[in-house]
Amino acid sequence: MAIRSFATSLLAAAYFAIVQHVASVTPAAAAPSPDTASFLHCLAVHLPPRAVYTNASRSLYTLALESSIRNLLFVTPATPTPIAIVAARSASHVQSAVRCGVRHGVSVRPRSGGHDYEGLSYRALRAAGRPFAVVDLALLRAVSVDVWNETAWVGSGATLGELYYAIANHTARLGFPGGLGPTVGVGGHLSGGGFGLLLRKHGLAADHVVDAVIVDAMGRLLDRAAMGEDLFWAIRGGGGGSFGVVLSWKLRLVRVPPVVTVFTIHRPRNQSATALLTRWQHVAPALPRDVFLRVVLQNQDAQFESLYLGACAGLVATMARSFPELGMKAQDCIEMTWIQAVLYFAFYGTGKPMEQLLDRGTKPDRYFKAKSDYVTEPMASHVWERTWSWLLRDGAGLLILDPYGGRMRSVAPSATPFPHRRELYNLQYYGYWFENGTEAKEKHVGWIRGLHREMEPYVSKNPRGAYVNYRDLDLGVNDDDGHGGVTSYGKARVWGETYFKANFERLAAVKAKVDPHDFFRHEQSIPPLVSTLRNL
Numbered sequence: 001m002a003i004r005s006f007a008t009s010l011l012a013a014a015y016f017a018i019v020q021h022v023a024s025v026t027p028a029a030a031a032p033s034p035d036t037a038s039f040l041h042c043l044a045v046h047l048p049p050r051a052v053y054t055n056a057s058r059s060l061y062t063l064a065l066e067s068s069i070r071n072l073l074f075v076t077p078a079t080p081t082p083i084a085i086v087a088a089r090s091a092s093h094v095q096s097a098v099r100c101g102v103r104h105g106v107s108v109r110p111r112s113g114g115h116d117y118e119g120l121s122y123r124a125l126r127a128a129g130r131p132f133a134v135v136d137l138a139l140l141r142a143v144s145v146d147v148w149n150e151t152a153w154v155g156s157g158a159t160l161g162e163l164y165y166a167i168a169n170h171t172a173r174l175g176f177p178g179g180l181g182p183t184v185g186v187g188g189h190l191s192g193g194g195f196g197l198l199l200r201k202h203g204l205a206a207d208h209v210v211d212a213v214i215v216d217a218m219g220r221l222l223d224r225a226a227m228g229e230d231l232f233w234a235i236r237g238g239g240g241g242s243f244g245v246v247l248s249w250k251l252r253l254v255r256v257p258p259v260v261t262v263f264t265i266h267r268p269r270n271q272s273a274t275a276l277l278t279r280w281q282h283v284a285p286a287l288p289r290d291v292f293l294r295v296v297l298q299n300q301d302a303q304f305e306s307l308y309l310g311a312c313a314g315l316v317a318t319m320a321r322s323f324p325e326l327g328m329k330a331q332d333c334i335e336m337t338w339i340q341a342v343l344y345f346a347f348y349g350t351g352k353p354m355e356q357l358l359d360r361g362t363k364p365d366r367y368f369k370a371k372s373d374y375v376t377e378p379m380a381s382h383v384w385e386r387t388w389s390w391l392l393r394d395g396a397g398l399l400i401l402d403p404y405g406g407r408m409r410s411v412a413p414s415a416t417p418f419p420h421r422r423e424l425y426n427l428q429y430y431g432y433w434f435e436n437g438t439e440a441k442e443k444h445v446g447w448i449r450g451l452h453r454e455m456e457p458y459v460s461k462n463p464r465g466a467y468v469n470y471r472d473l474d475l476g477v478n479d480d481d482g483h484g485g486v487t488s489y490g491k492a493r494v495w496g497e498t499y500f501k502a503n504f505e506r507l508a509a510v511k512a513k514v515d516p517h518d519f520f521r522h523e524q525s526i527p528p529l530v531s532t533l534r535n536l
Contacts, residue, residue, distance in 0.1 A: 034105035034131050036083050042100035043084060043133075051093055053085040061085065065122065068114025068138060068185075072367045073441070080124040082109070084133040088140060091213070091221055094245050097135050098519075099219040107132045107521050110245040112156045113185020117370050118471040120522040121188070121241060125477065130521070135245055137187060138360075142248075145170040150253045151210065152176075156187025156246050161346070161357035167253060168339035168354060175256040175338045177202040182346045183361040190249055191240035192469030193418035195426075197307040197345060200406030201289045202254045206236035206416055211250035214243070217515040221247075227514075234510040234526075237417035239468045239499065242507075242526040243514055256338040261308040261315045262345070263332040269300040274384045276325055277302060281378035283323045285405030285424045291318055298398040299391060307341055368432040369445045371452045371472050374423040374465035379458045390451045395443035397431030419501040420465055427459065428470060449474065468499040475499075477523040486518045487527035495524055505529065 043052050053064040064085045069075055083106065086097045101108045111121035111134050122134050137157035143166035144153045154163050161182025167174055177198035179189055194205030202208070211224045212235060224232050234243055267273045277295065284293045290309040295302055304326060308315040312333035319328040334350060343352040390396065403425045413419040420426070429452055431444040456464065466472060476495035478487045489508055496504040508529035511518075516528050 032103070032105040036104075036106060036131050039100055039104035039106040039131075039133070040084060042104060043086065043097065046096040046100065047086065047093055051087050051089060053087065054083065064136065065134075066363060068111055068136065069119070069122065070113075070115050070183075070361070070364050071117070071119060072364045072436075073369070074119040074123050075364060079119075080127040080129065082122065082134040083131050086133060086135045088135055088137060090140075091215070091247055094135055094137075094215045094247060095219045095221065097133065098215055098217070098245065101133060102217060102219070102517075102519055105131075107519055108135050108245070109133070109241050109520075109522055110135050110137060110156070110187065111185075112137045112187030112240075113159055113183060113189075115181065115184045116188055116240070116471055117368075117469075118473050118523070120471060120524065125473070125523055132522075137185070137245070137247070140247055143167075145174075145253075147171045147174065150174060150255070152251045152253060153248055154186050154251060155248050156185065158186045159357075159360055160184045160186060160189060161359070162186075164339060164342050165354060165357040168337075168342075172258065172337060172339070173255060174253040175342075176205070176251060176253055177208065178205045180345050182342075182357050183359070186249065187246055188240045189469065191235060191238070191246065192467070193237040193416065194469065195402065197292045197294075197341070198254065199408060200287070200292050200403065201309060203407040203411055204237070204416070204418060206418065207411065208252040208254070209236050209249050210252050212246050213248045215245040215247065217244065217517070217519045230510045231514050234417060234507055237468075238503075238507045238510075238526060239417075239524070241522050242511060242520055244520060257309050258337070259311050259335050260338055260341050261306075261310065261312045261333050261335050262341050263304075263306050263315070263328065263334065265304045265326060265328060265332055267302045267304065267326070269302075269388050272325070273300075273302040274381050274388070276304075277384045278378065278381045279323070279325055280304075280401075280403075281375070281424060284403035287322055287403075287405070288318060289406035291315065293323075293403060295401040296398060297387070297391060297401070299396075300388060305345070307345070311335060366432045366434055367436075367441065367444070368430065369448050370431070370470050371429045371448055371474065372467045372470040373427040373429075373452070373455060373459040374420050374467075375425050375427055375458070376423055376460050377458075378424065383455075383458055386454070387451070390447070390454065393447060395431070395433075395447040397429065397444065397448060400426075400428040400430060402426045402428070413501070414503060414506075417500055417503045417507055418468075419503050420460075420467070423460065423465070426467060427455070428467075463497045463501065465501070466498045471524060473523060475524075478521070478525065478527065486516075487521060487525065489527045489529045492524075492527045496526070 053061040088094045140155040141158035142155045147170050160178045179196040190206050293306045316330050408421045413421050429448050431448045433444045507526045511526045512528035512530045
């Protein structure tokens with residue numbers, strides 16, 4: 001399908017839906033008190049039965065709810081869940097869900113891949129909070145690649161794996177600078193900025209969004225021209241679930257060479273890993289843009305992983321010149337295509353078939369908790385020595401160090417909501433476990449929180465930064481009176497400036513402009529700041 005026809009079909013569906021439903025599903029002037037019975041009746045009137053799941057059919061509802069859950073922490077009877085799940089098959093389905101929700105005081109949360117770390121696209125913290133429904137976008141996952149213009153339209157419900165597969169299935173000379181996880185939903189990834197192995201060459205995934213189609217809080221379907229540049233700015237990094245339901249994105253693809261090179265080198269603690277880590281902090285952000293060199297720390301091992309946009313000889317020469325201490329040799333190299341490199345980092349090895357990228361995953365197989373930091377100054381070697389002792393503790397997880405620099409430094413922190421472009425690297429704390437029970441949870445979550453506290457003197461400050469796509473409710477949550485009251489801007493600043501720094505105020509001003517009654521909301525959604533509308 002051509003890109004123009006892909007977008008036009010969505011807009012045509014919007015017009016038809018508005019004409020058909022405007023008389024009976026018109027949003028109220030202000031947020032009403034929640035009326036769940038009327039909301040469910042509204043869905044029944046305006047949507048086909050196969051698109052709506054409620055507790056009236058418990059088994060089907062459970063299957064729909066758990067279809068995109070990735071964390072066993074949120075598959076429990078005690079987890080507050082939506083009153084309905086709308087499995088949207090068209091733009092008009094999303095519009096009807098939003099219009100019914102606005103009219104009857106039931107908020108809507110969009111879900112694409114379900115990888116959100118705190119499960120905010122499908123669960124609430126308090127059973128007594130404001131009722132909500134989920135609009136599941138998994139069926140809106142078409143990918144249309146235009147090789148000639150080096151662009152693609154992709155539905156929010158597509159996974160990164162499906163996007164990469166579609167690109168590679170059309171051409172070997174184009175790629176996209178998204179993340180490593182093939183089952184991550186495109187919608188959520190782009191909404192938070194999104195970074196991966198190409199970020200030093202090409203920046204964030206959201207930097208390459210050139211258009212989008214969104215359902216706003218009035219149920220209108222808007223493209224970039226119709227939504228305006230303020231809202232278009234906000235959806236490219238301001239976090240999911242705050243401004244509307246983005247149905248599809250037009251992406252500018254990037255050129256990739258015919259050959260790329262990867263390596264994975266292990267250096268145990270007793271083989272100079274501390275000195276290498278200390279040196280890595282100076283080297284990795286300053287390497288040529290064609291080189292990405294990350295580190296994963298687990299147990300007493302430092303795993304150095306690299307993607308180089310070129311042949312082995314070039315990577316060997318670069319490492320010898322910039323990081324000879326690592327001892328990288330030609331035999332460490334594996335040359336391959338870009339899509340083979342995607343598979344290599346996604347599935348930890350070579351020889352995987354490209355079709356594996358189409359596997360959307362099964363039910364969650366682990367519990368996990370994550371936190372994040374940004375590092376602005378290299379840490380001293382004694383800090384890393386103490387960190388090794390944390391990795392020996394019962395309940396220890398792993399650390400992932402992703403370097404920035406390169407293209408990231410040439411883009412202003414205010415260009416999109418993502419503000420952390422000038423930092424040296426992102427530090428992710430990731431803990432996972434398989435055993436059920438409160439004791440196991442407390443052990444592993446306690447390890448993450450403890451190490452996070454330990455690192456406080458050595459990471460970014462005023463505010464201490466975090467990455468919104470690694471959601472962390474420890475940073476703070478919004479008010480929720482259960483009756484539709486607007487989220488407190490002052491309270492939301494506690495977590496909001498951690499994710500967005502100075503960009504948080506502008507995000508709140510955009511929210512006031514496009515969703516003043518705070519219809520699209522969750523525990524860390526952007527609040528409306530009406531007082532700053534005059535500054536837009």
